[in-house]
Amino acid sequence: MGSHSSVTALGVEALETRNLLSKATLAVAMGILKSPEEFQHFIISDYKHLLGRAPDQSGLSHFVGDMELGATRETIEADLASSKEYRLLHGNTAIGFVTGLYQDLLGRLPNALELNVWLTDLANGASVFSVAKAIGTSPERDVAIIQDDYALFLGRSPGLDEVVFWLNQFQAGADRTSVAAAIIASDEFFADAANDPSTYITHVYQDLFLRTPAQTEINFWLNVYNQNKP
Secondary structure, three states, X not given: OOOOOOHHHHHHHHXXXXXXXXXHHHHHXXXXXXXXXXXXXXXXXXXXXXXXXXXXXXXXXXXXXHHHOOOOHHHHHHHHHOOHHHHHHOOOOHHHHHHHHHHHHHOXXXXXHHHHHHHHHHHOOOOHHHHHHHHHOOHHHHHHHHHHHHHHHHOOOOOHHHHHHHHHHHHOOOOHHHHHHHHHOEHHHHHHOOOOHHHHHXXXXXXXXXXXXXXXXXXXXXXXXXHOOO
């Protein structure tokens, strides 16, 4: 799965295919998802999930800097899941490493065939990063990401047609941030906010950060919204 796709291209296709409201909501959603606060939120969550601890300040600053330079969530996740610390937590063996990835990224144990495939790849010189990235960007993982995004932002499970649509977006090169932004920008999410831009911004903050934005933050994103209205 490519990680540096054109957000604009995804937005245009999704607007046409999924009846998204406008590029105004997409601009706000993408901006908030690419804000330093969201970068920190994502990194802290990944540290806790994969390493069982909060990040130290140097690690947090390092990965925030990487994301500000364009590193995707997929890449940061693979970096942490292939780190020496992660491998030590899983016995510092190839079997423990692959098993840990399946448990942490797919929520299950690998079967014998899957385990053998990855062990063979590692034995033949595949990097631990490439294995972590491949498992973390597999269709099975993408489906879980889509389901989590629908639950978080729309409060429901996606239909089969919706899962297929977003899987096609991932396979075409979209990354998780682009997909999440497009879901947040949907007419359904906007309708849940009473079709009001200020309420929409507030709902995004509440879903992502579990807090209500300050009026200055609402005003900032309202300006982005208004600048991108058709």
